[in-house]
Amino acid sequence: MKEIKPEQLNQNIIDLIGHQWMLITAGDSADYNMMTASWGGMGYLWNKPVATIYVRPERLTNQYINRSGRFTLTFFPQSMRPTLTVMGTKSGREYDKMNEPTLTPLTLPSGQVAFQQAHIIIECEILYKDAMAADKFTDTTPLQNWYGPEKGNLHNIYIAGIKNVWINQ
Numbered sequence: 274m275k276e277i278k279p280e281q282l283n284q285n286i287i288d289l290i291g292h293q294w295m296l297i298t299a300g301d302s303a304d305y306n307m308m309t310a311s312w313g314g315m316g317y318l319w320n321k322p323v324a325t326i327y328v329r330p331e332r333l334t335n336q337y338i339n340r341s342g343r344f345t346l347t348f349f350p351q352s353m354r355p356t357l358t359v360m361g362t363k364s365g366r367e368y369d370k371m372n373e374p375t376l377t378p379l380t381l382p383s384g385q386v387a388f389q390q391a392h393i394i395i396e397c398e399i400l401y402k403d404a405m406a407a408d409k410f411t412d413t414t415p416l417q418n419w420y421g422p423e424k425g426n427l428h429n430i431y432i433a434g435i436k437n438v439w440i441n442q
């Protein structure tokens with residue numbers, strides 16, 4: 274993996290997150306959990322490169338994120354799509370994610386965990402957390418479409434500083 278500056282990322286972020294998907298991972302090599310995500314963003318805030326993720330409180334990964342205050346984002350080649358589907362449909366509560374055979378953990382210098390199969394790794398430290406609230410939707414269509422007893426709880430929003438970026442050339 275080659276380290277690059279966040280500004281050197283030359284991918285379309287909407288395509289990268291929304292269509293290629295990512296794994297959000299939190300914890301350390303002894304105890305971590307990850308989940309697939311396709312909702313999120315990257316940009317610039319408080320004069321820093323930042324990543325924003327949206328995680329429902331019922332995700333096991335949410336507990337790991339809150340405990341550690343940081344997370345990694347791993348992006349993969351298309352060949353890893355089946356793995357991302359598994360990580361997005363099974364919870365670490367029911368499936369031994371740390372022993373997933375198609376993923377080789379990679380411990381970063383900070384102690385955070387990402388994966389050797391990565392195409393891009395982004396290491397993040399949380400700066401701001403908020404929870405979506407039903408009364409703050411100015412258009413209630415997403416509220417009706419995505420939330421409720423059958424669909425899930427309102428997302429937590431995490432804005433995190435991007436500390437390091439690596440790409441696999």
Ligand SMILES: Cc1cc2nc3c(=O)[nH]c(=O)nc-3n(C[C@H](O)[C@H](O)[C@H](O)COP(=O)(O)O)c2cc1C
Pocket residue numbers: 294306307308309310311312313327328329331332333334335357358360361362363364365366
């Ligand atoms: C393509 C895809 C995208 C997803 N994006 C998100 C997301 O952005 N936020 C979220 O909370 N859950 C998202 N999920 C659902 C979680 O990945 C899923 O509930 C997972 O099983 C949670 O695992 P955990 O309980 O081990 O954390 C997505 C699932 C898939 C398949």
